[in-house]
Amino acid sequence: MRQHRPALAALLLSLGAVAAAAPPSSAQSPVPALERDAHPLRTTEPQGDLDDLRPVGRMVKDARVVGNPALLPRFAGLYRGLRPTTTVDAHMKGYLKRPPAERKAIAGRTGRALELLQQQRPGAGAERKAHAWAVQHATAIDQTARGYAFAFDDPRQVAEGMRYRDAVMADNVAWWQKHTGDKTVLSAHDAHVALETSDPTHYPKVQGSFLRDKLGKSYVSIGTTFDRGSFHATGADGQVRVYTVGPARPGSNEYTLDRVRHRDYVLDLRSAPPAARAWLAGARATRSIGTDYPGPGVEYRIALARSHDIVVHLHQVGAARLLTGPSSVGKRAVGILPRRTGRGITSRLVLR
Structure with missing residues (x-):
């Protein structure tokens, strides 16, 4: 994407012809007249x-x-x-x-x-x-x-800070869609793109909820669930490594979703059969693995139908692997916002 600079700060006003005026005589000073129209700068x-x-x-x-x-x-x-x-x-x-x-x-x-x-x-x-x-x-x-x-040593301020973060992330997505006119795909953690928060104590309102308020049904939330597999996460020592989990436990959303005969599938929750709607409306344990693992905050009680419009369920997932590609050197940072983890507040840098 081409760089845009604050053009107005550098624009030069092209001057047209300036009418010549006779210089004032030495006996007639312009100062009093200038003072009448001058607006002081404090x-x-x-x-x-x-x-x-x-x-x-x-x-x-x-x-x-x-x-x-x-x-x-x-x-x-x-x-x-x-x-x-x-x-x-x-x-x-x-x-x-x-x-x-x-x-x-x-x-x-x-x-x-x-x-x-x-x-x-x-x-x-x-x-x-x-x-x-x-x-x-x-x-x-x-x-x-x-x-x-925000004062991140104050739990109330942390919650306010996380709410602010999700609000401005939604603002930026809405701005992008409006100014490009394109259909936009937002990629983020399920907890951010969800239509309601799964952790109101720490995240009072999330990005997906703000987007639904702004865009109505024009915003569609797609959640992802899985039964078993591997993923990258940050351990207690601050190091990122691969973790592996076994099959979802009975009673969880993933356990029931994995019993569907398809190995991997996508389900539109808005048009699900009546027999499934009551189950989709109920809150039950659901994995929500973010930055830190293991530890608190990796499982929440989530009602799928209230959180997403569509769900992609995968039987097994594998940890992401790096692809050989261009270096991030030279890319521009388009946002650095705080995020809450089990060890406090850290930063996330987004490159473009």
Whole structure:
């Protein structure tokens, strides 16, 4: 995908002919007249209040292109210190060690930068498209800063942070679909794409629930279950390794699903036969293996019909294996948001 830069911050206003005016005589100073129309700026600091710029909005009126090179130093100030100077992993681990007040202040700066871009009025065509991408990039930066502004040593703030994370993930998916017009496939953990949360204490509302609110039936959630097999997960020592589990235990959703005569299959829960609907509506033990294994949070009571529209059931799964392909070097990070694990808050980097 081609890179889009915040075009409006770098646009130059082409000046037309300027009417010549006779210079004022030495006896007639322009200062009093200038002072009558001048709008004072109380601050020029990056962290300053934006109210001073409201007269500028009235001045430019309906202009389509407004040259404002002054935005460049303003953005440089608002984003100062946010660009990683080490590896992303080291940067984010260090970032979490900063005091909550400092992280909140940074989120305030990224929010002001976003507001500056949103206040611009682009023209049509390519300029409008470039502006939309610039705003979305600034939105991702602000989302990351706000996602890390929660106090993760407070359980209530952790829950609020996880809710915020799933909300903005849904926002970004909805934005992508709207601006591309394409049918979009969202790939994420079942617990995120589900229509309701399976762990309300730690995840009050999940991405799939937000998407259903935004898109209605235009959002379809597909869950995956399996009877046995292997997968990658992070152990208590922080190392990722392959784990293997045996057949699902009696009474679980997977146990019953695996008794269907097909080895692997897909089932539309919305149109399931009446004899199956009552069973699908009941909550029972279901595997939900995420980052950490083994440990708490790998099994929840889930009602399949309330959580997904469609289920793919596999008799046996195998651990993913790396494919030989292009290096991630040179790819752009499009989002770094916190995630909750059994050992606290860690980071997830998404590359494009």
